[in-house]
Amino acid sequence: MLLRSDFLDMEHADAAGMARLMAVARDIRSRAWGDIVTYSRKVFIPLTNLCRDQCGYCTFAKQPGTPGAGYLTPEQVMAIAHEGQRLGCKEALFSLGEKPELRYPEARAMLDRLGYASTMDYVIAMSERVLRETTLIPHVNAGTLNLNEVRQLKAVSGSVGLMLENISRRLVGRGMPHYACPDKVPVQRLRTLHMAGVEKIATTTGILIGIGETWAERVDSLLAIAETHREYGHIQEVIVQNFRAKPGTLMASWQEPGMDDMLRTLTLARLLLPADISLQAPPNLADAFERYLDAGINDWGGISPLTADHINPERAWPAINEVARRTARQGLQLQERLTTYPRYLNAPEFLDPAPHAALQAQARADGLAAQQYLAATVINEECTA
Secondary structure: OOOHHHHHHHHHOOHHHHHHHHHHHHHHHHHHHOOEEEEEEEEEEEEEOEOOOOOOOOOOOEOOOOOOOOEOOHHHHHHHHHHHHHOOOOEEEEEEOOOHHHOOHHHHHHHHHHOOOOHHHHHHHHHHHHHHHOOOEEEEEOOOOOHHHHHHHHHHOOEEEOOOEOOOHHHHOOOOOOOOOHHHOHHHHHHHHHHHHHOOOOEEEEEEEOOOOOHHHHHHHHHHHHHHHHHHOOEEEEEEEEOOOOOOOOOOOOOOOOHHHHHHHHHHHHHHOOOOOEEEOOHHHOOOHHHHHHHOOOEEEEEOOOOOOOOOOOOOOOOHHHHHHHHHHOOOEEEEEOOOOHHHHOOHHHOOHHHHHHHHHHEOOOOOEOOOOOHHHOOOOOOOO
């Protein structure tokens, strides 16, 4: 069994040492996940880009009065969902800024006009409507939550997401990326992950690398996730996401993590995390994304035929046929999954009745998507929004 000290030593492993560690990571993937690498066919629903946090790397969040700032209307939400359904999507990924009404009177006024007491009330209502009126299953990235909010989201979604990003309080200090971001205080995010475990809802989390953290802080962040999962068993996947510098942000001139850094961190994650946690890396944030497979990942995350990656809009989704081709080159096969990972579909305590019924209607015997949209059917797809 590897110890924290062993994971710390990986920072300085030479090329030969990394090759051996990556081989072990691939073996762990093979034993736990076979030769299947998955993705989720989704639409991205950016319910609001208003946010009370101002992370140093973010271009998604906007302030009131700037072009495009505000909330989607219910009609806009449903238009995206219905078009996604027409294109064979299974997942509705709700993404939104955190609690903007607590900071901006304009956000409070917008919610009043929409008829909702809070942003959380609105996302819960829209998730319920998407679940009821379409075949899509919501996955909700709503930020830090209280216990009642977790319970309400479980009733209308297949899973929830909250990036831990990093466990270090140092990153909320002055001059650091999470300064003056009350929802990025690590204890708040860990508390939400714990509450999701208590309420037994399948949860996606992960780390963001390249934002000023040390290797030890990456290790400790992954250890915290692993400990939470061992207690509750609810972490369905962990994302390792590489920071991308964006013009107009405080971190526009920061150096981005290179491929070697990503491979080292992905290998760390596969060796450190329980094997039943899926390991994901976004394919649109690197040109040679197929190399991530060498470090033991088994999932590409959500890929949309309709909507852009609103968090990284400068990076278009790769076409599914290209993802399938590069995956096959590595001796692996691409398969489409649903919002919720297969092992939770047969664990009724993790799903409330409505999302459970919606998932079962679209799942084949092994829990993956019954209707597969892979290379042969999507050769001409492009992201259009």
